[in-house]
Amino acid sequence: MKHATRRVVGLSLVSLTGLAAFVIVAMLALVLLDVVQGGASHISWKFLTESPTDGMMGGGIFPALFGTAALTLLMTVAVMPVGVLTAVYLHEYAPPDGKLARLVRVAVANLAGVPSIVFGLFGLGFFILFVGKGLDRALGYEELHWAQPGILWASLTLAVLTLPVVIVSTEEALRAVPLDHRTASLALGATQSQTLARVVLPGALPGILTGAVLAISRGAGEVAPILFTGAAYFLPDLPSSLNSQFMHLGYHTYVLATQSPDVEATRPLLYATVMVLLLLTFALNLVAVLIRTRTRRKAASGH
Amino acid sequence: MFDRQAVMQEQDLAPPVALPMLSPEARRRQLKEKLIAWVITAVAFSGIAALVLILVFVAKEALTLVTDTAAREEASFSKMFLPQMVRKGKPLAYVWQPVSNVPKVSMIPLFIGTLKTTAVSMLVAVPLGIFGALFAAEFAPRRLREILKPTIELLAGIPSVVLGFFALMVMASFLQETFGFTSRLNAVVAGLGLALAIVPVIFTVTEDALTAVPRSYREASLALGATPWETAWKVVLPAAAPGILAACVLGFGRAIGETMIVLMASGNAAITSANLGDSVRSLSATIAAEMGEVVVGSPHYALLFFIGVELFIFTFVLNMLASIWTKKVIQRLKGGAG
Numbered sequence: 001m002k003h004a005t006r007r008v009v010g011l012s013l014v015s016l017t018g019l020a021a022f023v024i025v026a027m028l029a030l031v032l033l034d035v036v037q038g039g040a041s042h043i044s045w046k047f048l049t050e051s052p053t054d055g056m057m058g059g060g061i062f063p064a065l066f067g068t069a070a071l072t073l074l075m076t077v078a079v080m081p082v083g084v085l086t087a088v089y090l091h092e093y094a095p096p097d098g099k100l101a102r103l104v105r106v107a108v109a110n111l112a113g114v115p116s117i118v119f120g121l122f123g124l125g126f127f128i129l130f131v132g133k134g135l136d137r138a139l140g141y142e143e144l145h146w147a148q149p150g151i152l153w154a155s156l157t158l159a160v161l162t163l164p165v166v167i168v169s170t171e172e173a174l175r176a177v178p179l180d181h182r183t184a185s186l187a188l189g190a191t192q193s194q195t196l197a198r199v200v201l202p203g204a205l206p207g208i209l210t211g212a213v214l215a216i217s218r219g220a221g222e223v224a225p226i227l228f229t230g231a232a233y234f235l236p237d238l239p240s241s242l243n244s245q246f247m248h249l250g251y252h253t254y255v256l257a258t259q260s261p262d263v264e265a266t267r268p269l270l271y272a273t274v275m276v277l278l279l280l281t282f283a284l285n286l287v288a289v290l291i292r293t294r295t296r297r298k299a300a301s302g303h
Numbered sequence: 304m305f306d307r308q309a310v311m312q313e314q315d316l317a318p319p320v321a322l323p324m325l326s327p328e329a330r331r332r333q334l335k336e337k338l339i340a341w342v343i344t345a346v347a348f349s350g351i352a353a354l355v356l357i358l359v360f361v362a363k364e365a366l367t368l369v370t371d372t373a374a375r376e377e378a379s380f381s382k383m384f385l386p387q388m389v390r391k392g393k394p395l396a397y398v399w400q401p402v403s404n405v406p407k408v409s410m411i412p413l414f415i416g417t418l419k420t421t422a423v424s425m426l427v428a429v430p431l432g433i434f435g436a437l438f439a440a441e442f443a444p445r446r447l448r449e450i451l452k453p454t455i456e457l458l459a460g461i462p463s464v465v466l467g468f469f470a471l472m473v474m475a476s477f478l479q480e481t482f483g484f485t486s487r488l489n490a491v492v493a494g495l496g497l498a499l500a501i502v503p504v505i506f507t508v509t510e511d512a513l514t515a516v517p518r519s520y521r522e523a524s525l526a527l528g529a530t531p532w533e534t535a536w537k538v539v540l541p542a543a544a545p546g547i548l549a550a551c552v553l554g555f556g557r558a559i560g561e562t563m564i565v566l567m568a569s570g571n572a573a574i575t576s577a578n579l580g581d582s583v584r585s586l587s588a589t590i591a592a593e594m595g596e597v598v599v600g601s602p603h604y605a606l607l608f609f610i611g612v613e614l615f616i617f618t619f620v621l622n623m624l625a626s627i628w629t630k631k632v633i634q635r636l637k638g639g640a641g
Contacts, residue, residue: 010532014442020434021443021451024502028458031469031499082349089347093340100347106626107351113553113622114357114615115560116463117587121611124594125360160353167350191332193339221462224562224587228594250464250563257468258567270472274465285460289453 032278039275042268048276056234056256057265061273066238067151067231067246068220068280074155074242075162075219080212082159083166084201090167091174092196112164116224123157123229124149150243154230161225162215169214173207174200176295206295210288217284221277223250233259249277358615365608367600374602378408386411399573399584401593401603408606410613412573416490416583420565421558423494423579424501428558429551431498432505436550439506440513441535452510459503467567470496475568484580488570491579496564501554508553512546512632513539546632549625556621560614562587586610 050060086104094101132147139145177200185195201208223231232245233255239246253273260266325333367374386395387409397411439451475492478484484491516539524534540547570582571592584592590607597604 006530006533010530013532013536014438017434017438017442020431021438024431024435024458024506025451025454027499027502028454028461031461031466034469034473035465082346085343085346086350089343093343094347100344104347104350107354109626110619110622111350111354111357113556113560113618114354115562115587115618117560117562117590118357118361118611118615118618121361121364121590121594121608122357125364125608126356129364129599130360160357163350163353191336193336217460221460221464223462223464224591227591250462253464253468254563254567257471267472270468274468277462278465281460281462282457285457 035271035275035278038267038271039273042272043275047272051236052234056260056269057262058269061249061252061269061276063235063238064247064249064252064273065276068249070239071151071155071158071226071230071246071248072216072220074151075158076212076216078156078159079162079166079215083163083211083215084170084208086163087167087170087174088196088201091171092192092200108164108167111160112168116161116222117227119157119161119225120228122160123153123225127153127156128229146243148243149228149230149245151230151239151246152242154226154246157225157229158219158222161222162219165215165218166211169211170204170208173204173211176207177203206291210291213284213288213291217281217288220284221250221281223248223254226251249273249280253277358612361608361611361615365605365612367605368602368609371602371605374605377406377602378606382408383410385409397575399589401606402596406603408602410586410610412575413584413586413589413610415575416569416573417559417585417587419490419579419583420493420497420569420585421555423491424497424558425551425555427495427498428502428505428554432502432550432554433509433547435502436506436509436513437535437540440510441531441539455503455506458499459507461499463500463561463563464567466496466499467564469499470564470568482580486570486572486580486582488568488582489580490569490583493565493569493583493585494579496568497558497561500561500564501557504557505550505554508550508629509543509547512543512550512629515546515632515636516542517636542636543632545628545635549628549632552621552625552628556618556625559621560587560618562591566591586614 047060048065049062051063052061053059086108090101090104094104128147128149132153135146136144181199181203182195185199186192190198226248230245231248231251233251235245235247253270256266256270256273260270368378369375386397387407389396389398389407397409398407399409399412400407435455439448443451470492471488474495475487478492478495479487482491520538520542521534524538525531529537565585566588569585569588571584571588572582573584573589574581590610593603594607597607
């Protein structure tokens with residue numbers, strides 16, 4: 001090719017790829033701008049602390065906020081021990097090139113790809129109809145007690161969904177703990193579990209926290225898995241026990257957007273709800289990014 | 304933590320040494336270590352167990368389609384996948400109308416709906432994701448790249464219900480005014496909404512594959528007189544090709560299974576047509592929309608779980624393909640760079 005053509009082709013390829021990157025960022029900016037523009041004026045202390053009124057046409061979103069928080073809290077309590085221990089097995093206990101470890105990795109990678117609606121079906125089929133029914137029979141409840149949609153089952157469903165997130169980030173955190181720390185601890189006579197509890201896990205803590213935050217951010221935004229496992233359209237009361245239904249920011253968004261009798265009247269409410277949900281997930285993501293960069297900088301300066 | 308006897312047996316040449324007597328406390332400690340290792344190994348099965356339980360329990364609820372005679376009658380496989388008579392005198396057709404006097408349970412309209420939205424989203428997201436990643440990995444100055452990557456990860460962090468809301472409230476009206484669609488919610492709107500969700504997936508995985516290409520490849524190409532774009536296009540891109548394919552397959556899998564965006568923006572009418580401007584109903588949205596009103600144990604209920612099994616199998620196969628291709632690119636680059 002001639003020199004000039006090479007330059008032209010090169011320049012156009014570079015600008016084409018640059019344009020693609022720009023378009024992606026522009027799409028993000030468009031979504032954010034639209035949400036902020038539509039929602040910012042309607043967010044107030046009252047909006048955050050009041051219940052919906054007038055058949056969802058007025059009032060605030062407090063029950064949805066509360067439900068989302070309670071749901072993700074239960075989910076975190078359930079997913080963290082299992083996820084962290086699985087990662088500990090993969091990185092600390094599994095023999096190198098072990099068959100079980102490879103199988104676990106394949107399973108986790110596939111679990112991450114299962115559609116969220118299938119998790120919803122799983123929650124219904126396993127937790128509610130199998131575990132819940134079994135519990136009701138074992139505990140002698142006459143009417144439905146556990147075998148109905150509730151916050152516990154929804155949070156456990158989300159825990160299964162976010163398990164891969166926790167495992168992957170914990171393993172990355174464990175990988176960042178230098179091998180020297182482990183050998184030094186073992187050489188001083190500590191057992192493997194003592195090394196794990198006092199050296200490895202504290203060293204990996206920021207990374208593990210990042211995993212928790214990412215899991216919460218993912219779990220707080222998922223709607224499909226909780227559609228049939230506990231989310232409710234409208235409830236006069238906050239969830240009071242593990243088997244009560246709950247309101248949820250994401251589900252509230254879905255309901256306001258698709259089932260409102262008067263779209264124009266609910267539009268400000270809808271935008272404000274979306275903005276709260278977005279702020280929540282972005283704040284969580286930001287925390288994760290900050291923890292991560294701080295640990296990376298620390299690790300870089302420490303060695 | 305070492306099994307002393309095993310170590311002894313391995314070193315045949317070492318003279319036999321009498322094992323020192325362990326104090327009761329040391330023995331207890333050893334036992335405790337073994338117990339802890341055992342517990343951790345047991346917990347590690349949870350990932351495998353979750354995957355197996357998902358398949359088993361979703362399939363279990365769909366099983367009535369095979370075991371129950373009434374359900375077998377109402378929703379046989381031929382009724383699901385072959386054209387059926389809808390009305391006397393009319394040509395055979397594919398219709399999804401599970402709640403009616405004569406339930407019609409053809410899955411073909413749902414497959415077509417899923418394919419249409421997925422195709423639109425891939426058409427937009429694949430070029431955007433790959434070219435964007437190429438820019439980030441090869442051409443962007445370091446500063447810009449360090450801003451670009453977290454920004455696109457932020458896009459990945461937007462909940463899908465928010466993207467569905469955006470597609471429904473903003474994009475739908477805009478696209479209808481621009482292209483004059485007869486139905487406001489259609490395959491194009493849902494597909495573009497989906498594209499927002501899968502662009503970050505394709506971008507991130509492609510970028511990883513591109514940065515995995517060793518620097519020596521680029522240096523060799525530049526030393527031979529190739530320009531940076533020639534290096535990027537003819538050396539780096541082909542070297543990372545299986546990884547990029549994996550990125551597309553992962554994006555495809557995500558698009559097939561994504562529920563909220565399609566549920567909110569596709570119009571949810573099970574129409575069998577090739578027109579992208581028609582409303583569509585996807586497999587995932589069908590489950591989400593109909594599970595609320597269905598009678599537990601009815602053929603319709605089993606059908607929805609059967610759709611879940613189909614989705615599970617599709618995404619499972621796609622994921623396995625993606626992981627095989629990702630491994631391929633790592634192996635190839637390891638072998639080539641050595």
